[in-house]
Amino acid sequence: MLPVIENLLVLQDRDRRLRRIQAELDAVPAQRLHLQTKAAKAAAEFDTVKKRVQQIESDRKKLELEVDTLKDRIGKVRSQQNDTRSNDQYKAYQHQIQTTEGEISQLEDQQLSLMELAETGAKEVAAASRINAEVKAETDRHLADLATREARLNEEIDEAADARDEAASRVDDATLSRYERLVKTKGDNVIVGVGGGVCGGCHVKLTTQATVSARGQAEIVPCPNCGRILYFTSDMG
Ligand SMILES: [Zn+2]
Structure with missing residues (x-):
């Protein structure tokens, strides 16, 4: 085989290696972004579930306050009822009390269904929290591996570029x-x-x-x- 062909074959081989390493390095940022996006998505899902359950709890507390207000109102109406001497007025107060008690009962029903929702929600929060922690740990591990690989490729590419230049120097300029x-x-x-x-x-x-x-x-x-x-x-x- 012609010596120049032999040298060209070595050069071609080293060029291929250099390009392969470069392609691997070029792919690193997209791989890193992919991992980070995955972790961010799990964190966002956890956050969404958490906020939803917090909202349920705050809605439930609001209902509790409304119930308290209505109970106070009944107390006041009762004392007015006790003070009145008019039979009609007494009945009117009684009607008001019954209506308010009906409202309280409705609010308490709503509270109960919110408590059930909160209970299911708490399980979802726990699951999302676990998944988030798992994804984060896995992502961190993969990101660390990626950083190690990137560092190794950066070393390899310098060495591969030197080897390529050395092979190129053995081929005449025209060829x-x-x-x-x-x-x-x-x-x-x-x-x-x-x-x-x-x-x-x-x-x-x-x-x-x-x-x-x-x-x-x-x-x-x-x-x-x-x-x-x-x-x-x-x-x-
Ligand atoms: Zn051909």
């Missing part, structure tokens, strides 16, 4: 820019083997002349169809 132009247009598979008489990049059957030249290994031979640089090894038919 290097030819290779880099190919990478820009064709991606990371531009130094390709000839297998079964077809180009390992575009898979189009090569001309006899291109196959013979690639076999000859005396110069850099491009695929006539796609322009990728061909190489040939003895195990390629």
Whole structure:
């Protein structure tokens, strides 16, 4: 194999590694955001359930106060009733008392259903709290793992970039820019083997002349169809 092809294959390999590490690093912010969003969602759900139950409790207390007010009113009406000498007035007070007692009974019924709601709500709060704690612990663990991985990738990328530069320095400038132009247009598979008489990049059957030249290994031979640089090894038919 031509030494320049050997060097190009090493360069292509190191370029691929560098790009893979870069792609992994590029994905880190989105992964972090995904984890943070998940944790924030669980916290928000917990908060919503908690607030709903707090609202039920405050509604129930309001009813309690209303009941107290109505009971006070009955007390006052009773004392007025005791003071009156008019039979009609007495009956009117009695009617007022009964109406108010009916209102109290309704309010107490409402209070009771709110207490039942609060009881169910308290269970929901406990469940949401547990889920929130679990999600947070899991997220924190994953975020820590992610930070460790990011730090490792940052170290790897420096090392991979150095290795890539070292491989590039072993290729002459003209061939290097030819290779880099190919990478820009064709991606990371531009130094390709000839297998079964077809180009390992575009898979189009090569001309006899291109196959013979690639076999000859005396110069850099491009695929006539796609322009990728061909190489040939003895195990390629
Ligand atoms: Zn080709």
